[in-house]
Amino acid sequence: MNSLLLLAAVVVAGQPMTEEPAMEELRSAVIVSQLSLSHQTAVLSELLNATREHNSFPQGPTCPYPYTLVLDECFYLSPHKVTWEPARRHCRGMMGDLATPKHLYAIRSFLLDVAKVEEIEHLHVYLGFRDAGRNGTWRWLDGRPVDAADWGPGEPSNSKGNEYCGQFRSHFDPMLNDIFCSTLNRFLCQYHPHN
Ligand SMILES: *[C@@H]1O[C@H](CO)[C@@H](O)[C@H](O)[C@H]1NC(C)=O
Ligand SMILES: *[C@@H]1O[C@H](CO)[C@@H](O)[C@H](O)[C@H]1NC(C)=O
Numbered sequence: 001m002n003s004l005l006l007l008a009a010v011v012v013a014g015q016p017m018t019e020e021p022a023m024e025e026l027r028s029a030v031i032v033s034q035l036s037l038s039h040q041t042a043v044l045s046e047l048l049n050a051t052r053e054h055n056s057f058p059q060g061p062t063c064p065y066p067y068t069l070v071l072d073e074c075f076y077l078s079p080h081k082v083t084w085e086p087a088r089r090h091c092r093g094m095m096g097d098l099a100t101p102k103h104l105y106a107i108r109s110f111l112l113d114v115a116k117v118e119e120i121e122h123l124h125v126y127l128g129f130r131d132a133g134r135n136g137t138w139r140w141l142d143g144r145p146v147d148a149a150d151w152g153p154g155e156p157s158n159s160k161g162n163e164y165c166g167q168f169r170s171h172f173d174p175m176l177n178d179i180f181c182s183t184l185n186r187f188l189c190q191y192h193p194h195n
Contacts, residue, residue: 003025025083028091032154053108057112061074063117063191064095064191066094067096067166067191068110070101070103070106070107070110071102071103071106071192072192073101073102073103073190074096074191075099075101075110075188075191076091076094076096076188076189076190076191077111077114077123077125077186077187077188077189077192078090078184078188078189079149079186080127081186082182082184082185082187083181083182083183083184083185083186084126084165084182084185084187085181086099087126087187088128089184090187090189091128091187091189091190094188094189095191095192095193096139096187096190096191096192097128097141097190097192098126098127098128098187098188098189098190099128099188099190100127100128100129100140100142100144100190101127101188101190104150104168104174104175104176107168107175107188108170108173108175111123111125111170111188112170113167115153115170121171122169122170122171123168123169123170123186124167124168124169124170124177124185125167125168125184125185125186125187125188126165126166126167126168126186126187126188127166127167127168127176127186127187127188128140128141128142128166128190129141129146129154129166129176130164130165130166130181131163131165131178132163132164134164136156136158138156138166146166146176149174149176150174150175150176151174151176152169152172152173152174152175152176152177154170155176155177156177156178157178157179158178160164160167160180162180163178163179163180164178164181165178165179165180165181166178166179167179167183167185168188179183184185192195
């Protein structure tokens with residue numbers, strides 16, 4: 001059946017691979033026309049099934065090591081804790097930046113899974129948002145304003161009067177928190193191949 005499949009594929013695609021396309025196409029058409037109608041139907045049905053099967057395993061985006069795919073973005077969670085600026089430098093040194101995820105609840109799920117594997121209760125990680133002007137205006141590093149609905153309960157609190165860096169708390173809902181930029185935290189990088 002495989003040779004018939006190939007033949008059918010050539011006929012369907014209309015792109016014969018020889019240097020005499022017209023001749024080859026004619027030959028293929030003649031051979032297919034010589035098959036019984038039920039045989040043609042079977043060949044096309046198998047071709048269709050093969051196409052369907054192929055499409056049910058789409059070749060989605062992939063992430064280069066050491067990044068992990070979460071939905072359609074690539075992230076790296078540091079095992080160690082540093083302050084915000086070194087965290088950002090680390091991310092920029094690996095073709096990325098501190099993470100600016102489109103889907104915060106996907107990140108929550110990802111971090112809760114990591115916490116479970118590491119047998120820790122929760123994760124506090126630096127993300128790529130901050131109050132750069134120290135005037136209460138919070139933005140993601142990609143320029144988007146931080147959505148007021150994404151702050152944890154009572155946040156941003158600026159409780160110590162000096163909290164200008166962005167943190168994500170896996171057990172908060174919503175998850176964003178403001179924190180001292182000199183706090184030691186793990187951090188989440190996001191891959192940006194074109195940076
Ligand atoms: C194609 O798939 C359908 C539905 O799963 C099945 O009934 C049929 O037998 C398959 N045809 C071939 C040629 O494998
Ligand atoms: C806050 O600071 C940022 C960055 O310096 C600036 O772009 C923005 O206009 C300031 N906003 C206010 C309300 O002062």
